[in-house]
Amino acid sequence: MRPTLTIAATLAIAATAALAHTGVKDPQVMARMDGMKLMADHTKTLGQMARGRIAFDNTKALAALEGLKSETDRIPALFAPRAADPKSEAKSEIWTDSAGFKASTAQMANALNLADVASPEALAGSMRAIAAACSACHKDYRIEN
Numbered sequence: 001m002r003p004t005l006t007i008a009a010t011l012a013i014a015a016t017a018a019l020a021h022t023g024v025k026d027p028q029v030m031a032r033m034d035g036m037k038l039m040a041d042h043t044k045t046l047g048q049m050a051r052g053r054i055a056f057d058n059t060k061a062l063a064a065l066e067g068l069k070s071e072t073d074r075i076p077a078l079f080a081p082r083a084a085d086p087k088s089e090a091k092s093e094i095w096t097d098s099a100g101f102k103a104s105t106a107q108m109a110n111a112l113n114l115a116d117v118a119s120p121e122a123l124a125g126s127m128r129a130i131a132a133a134c135s136a137c138h139k140d141y142r143i144e145n
């Protein structure tokens, strides 16, 4: 996939966050959705910088990257309880295939550790791997609607 398409797709993921959240009652489901919402916010910042929609700012890019790393670190704990809610988009495979879910989390952490946000060009390249890691986990473990 071309980088621009991938970044556009990632911004689309980010944009759906607010909608999906409405009416969630289970606090654990709400907490993991809040975590994902933060992931989406940071990804949106990076994606917009990579596309030149907002000015490139290395300090802000680093802060967004750090935010993504710390949210990714929280994924195992946030998804450990098998919490359910009618509004949840979590697939049961998260718990029946926990090794696969762990591997997808590791793929995300790896993409973030390798990310280079020192210039807009480097950032655009890194966004490809970041977006691919989001999509890979969503494809297997999130019900897309």
Ligand code: HEC
Binding pocket: 013, 014, 016, 017, 018, 020, 021, 029, 032, 033, 034, 036, 037, 039, 040, 043, 068, 075, 087, 088, 089, 090, 091, 094, 101, 104, 105, 108, 130, 131, 133, 134, 135, 137, 138, 141, 142, 143
């Ligand atoms: C290891 C798996 C995994 C990774 C990596 C991952 N997600 Fe998710 N994401 C999920 C699951 C599972 C859900 C559904 C949670 C639920 O509804 O209970 C979700 C839900 C979301 C939601 C909807 C939240 C809501 O309010 O309902 C957004 C937005 C999102 N993810 C963005 C991202 C972005 C952006 C990235 C990459 C930077 C990312 N995710 C990486 C598993 C993952």
